[in-house]
Structures are given as C-alpha cells and as structure tokens.
Amino acid sequence: MSDASLGSALRGAVDLSSLRNRPAAPAPGAASGAGSVPDVVMEATDQSFGQVMELSRQIPVVVDLFSARFEQSMQLSPVIEKVVRELGGRVLLAKVDVDRSPQIVQAFQVQSMPAVVALIAGRPVPMFTSVVDEEQARAVFGQLLDLAAQQGVTGSLDGAGADADEPALPPLHQEAFDAIERGDNAGAIAAYEKALKENPRDEQAAAGLAQVRLLERIAGVNLQAARQAAAENPKGLDEQFLIADLDIAGGHVDDAFDRLLDLFLATGREAAVKDRLIELFGLIGQTDPRVIAARTRLTSLLF
Numbered sequence: 175m176s177d178a179s180l181g182s183a184l185r186g187a188v189d190l191s192s193l194r195n196r197p198a199a200p201a202p203g204a205a206s207g208a209g210s211v212p213d214v215v216m217e218a219t220d221q222s223f224g225q226v227m228e229l230s231r232q233i234p235v236v237v238d239l240f241s242a243r244f245e246q247s248m249q250l251s252p253v254i255e256k257v258v259r260e261l262g263g264r265v266l267l268a269k270v271d272v273d274r275s276p277q278i279v280q281a282f283q284v285q286s287m288p289a290v291v292a293l294i295a296g297r298p299v300p301m302f303t304s305v306v307d308e309e310q311a312r313a314v315f316g317q318l319l320d321l322a323a324q325q326g327v328t329g330s331l332d333g334a335g336a337d338a339d340e341p342a343l344p345p346l347h348q349e350a351f352d353a354i355e356r357g358d359n360a361g362a363i364a365a366y367e368k369a370l371k372e373n374p375r376d377e378q379a380a381a382g383l384a385q386v387r388l389l390e391r392i393a394g395v396n397l398q399a400a401r402q403a404a405a406e407n408p409k410g411l412d413e414q415f416l417i418a419d420l421d422i423a424g425g426h427v428d429d430a431f432d433r434l435l436d437l438f439l440a441t442g443r444e445a446a447v448k449d450r451l452i453e454l455f456g457l458i459g460q461t462d463p464r465v466i467a468a469r470t471r472l473t474s475l476l477f
Contacts, residue, residue: 214258214331218268220277224354226268230293232329234322235266236301236315237282237291241273244287250305254290257311263331264319280392283424294322298425344369350382362386377456384457391419409440415450427458431468439475448472 218226218237229235238254240247251269258267272279272287282291282298290302299321301314322328343351346369353361366383369376397420404413414437421430431451438447451472455465 214261214263214265215255215267215269218270218275218278220275221357223268223270223275223278227293227296229266230327231295232327233264233266233331234318234327235268235293236318237293238267238269239272239279239282239284239287239289239291240269241271241287243273246305247288250288250290250302253306253308253311254302257308257315260312261315261319265315266331277393280395280397281389281423283397283420292318294318294325294327346372347378347382350379350386354386359386359390363390380456381459384453387453388419388422388457391416392423395420409437411437411441411444411446418450418454422454422457427462427464428468430454431464435468435471435475438472443475448476 216226226235226237236254236258238251240251242248255267255269258265270278272284272289282289286303288302288305292299292301299318301318302311306314346365350362350365350369353359353365363383363386366379366386369379370383373379395416400413400416400420404410404417407413414433418430418433421427421433431454434447434451434454438444438451441447451468455469458465460466
C-alpha cells in the first residue's frame with residue numbers, strides 16, 4: 175500500500191473525535207513490557223473500543239480484526255504482532271475477535287477476512303486484507319508512521335507526546351463521555367442535547383450528538399438486508415437514511431451525501447431529508463470539501 179493510498183484513506187474517513195474527548199489510560203490489566211512501556215498489545219471489545227479510539231489521538235493504533243474460523247486471519251495475526259513489538263511502543267495493537275464484537279464489525283463494515291485497519295486520531299486507515307510476510311508488513315507500518323507524523327500523532331506508550339495539561343471537559347461533555355464509556359448512548363444523547371440547549375453554537379456537542387445518534391441507528395443492522403430494502407423502496411426515507419448512515423460510518427461520505435441529495439429531489443424537497451443532511455454536515459465538519467460541495471448542491475436545490 176502506498177503513502178498516497180494511506181493518505182487518501184485517512185482523508186476519506188469519518189472523524190470520530192467526539193467519542194474520545196479525553197486521554198485514556200492503558201487498558202486495565204495490561205502487562206508491563208521493557209522499562210516503563212506497557213504491553214503494546216491489548217484485547218479490545220465492543221465495550222472497551224471507546225478507549226482504543228481515545229488512545230489513537232496520541233499513538234497510531236492498529237486494529238487486528240481476527241477470527242479463529244479463518245485460516246488466513248490466524249496466519250496474518252502473528253506477523254502483525256511481531257512487527258508491532260519490533261517498533262518498541264510507537265504503535266499499539268488492538269486485537270478484536272470479530273465473533274465476539276459485532277458492533278466493531280458493523281462499524282468497520284468487515285466483509286472478508288483477514289482485516290487489519292489502523293486508527294489515527296480516530297480515523298480508520300485500511301492496511302491489510304490478505305496475508306503478507308514480515309518484510310511487506312514492515313513497509314506498510316513505515317508508511318503508517320509517516321502518515322501519523324503528518325497528522326501530529328507521534329506519541330508512544332512510554333508517555334511521550336501526551337498532553338498532561340489538557341483542560342477538563344465542560345460538565346455536560348464529561349457526562350456524555352462517561353455515558354459513552356458505560357455504553358449508555360441514550361444518556362450521552364441527553365447530555366449533548368442539554369449542552370446544545372444551553373449553547374446552540376456548541377459545535378463539539380453538536381458533533382458528539384450526531385455521532386452517538388448515528389451509532390444508535392446502525393447498531394445491529396444487517397447490511398445486506400438494509401441495502402436490499404433501500405433498493406426496493408428508493409423513496410423510503412427510513413431505508414435511504416439508514417444506508418446513508420452506513421456509508422458515513424464506512425467512510426463513504428460522498429456516497430451518503432449524493433444519496434440524500436438525490437432523495438431530497440425525488441421526494442419533492444422533503445424537510446426531513448434536509449435536516450438529516452445538515453446533521454451529517456455537522457458530523458463531518460463544515461470546512462470539509464465534501465460538505466462544502468454537498469451544501470452548495472443543497473442550496474441550489476432549495477432555491
């Protein structure tokens with residue numbers, strides 16, 4: 175995989191920073207390695223993955239989505255772990271058993287094995303979808319570290335690069351974050367909504383609210399069944415909204431916006447479609463070129 179393709183993957187992904195909001199400690203029970211460096215390998219589950227997202231703000235995280243049911247997956251995993259350990263704390267490896275973590279599988283839209291994805295500041299970067307040897311793996315990890323440096327993610331597991339003086343979160347943001355850590359999306363939504371009621375211009379709360387709502391909407395969804403339903407009902411708001419959500423979660427932002435803009439026109443400029451677009455604009459970021467292009471097209475359709 176080239177530097178260009180890694181960079182393109184990052185730019186095409188969704189920023190999930192609203193779910194991470196504060197630095198996280200190493201995983202509970204993590205073993206200690208050489209010196210002060212914690213173990214560079216951790217297990218991650220649906221319940222603990224928010225911590226993995228937060229750690230990726232400080233250090234590149236490689237997510238090995240593995241399954242004992244797939245021989246190639248089990249062949250690749252030891253190669254990935256060996257290369258990570260060689261890097262001496264510059265990369266963290268999060269191992270995810272896909273048979274026990276359906277929400278993570280859904281979020282990454284895993285459709286084949288093996289699957290290895292990196293996270294840089296919460297944004298997914300595809301790495302491997304087939305077995306590679308150690309030399310090939312080292313080359314791609316080198317590209318990953320270069321890309322992480324470009325994004326300012328240069329910490330390591332000995333604490334280098336961490337900001338010890340990061341300011342405390344506003345109380346309602348903290349309440350939302352704590353709810354997310356508990357797996358209480360409804361509580362997080364309520365906290366973000368209260369924050370927006372107090373300050374309608376709170377962009378972080380708006381982005382956090384949009385992200386948690388999206389995660390709630392796609393939880394447990396069968397991708398194949400959802401796409402079939404959308405194909406059978408091209409003007410169905412619920413069906414098309416769900417596919418747009420899945421596209422956003424998978425990093426296919428332009429596809430999601432195009433789908434909703436076409437739906438807006440096909441349904442006679444339905445207000446609910448416009449509202450969903452505006453919500454997703456806030457999630458991706460108002461200065462993102464894809465948002466600017468979609469907003470321009472929406473404006474032309476409105477007037």
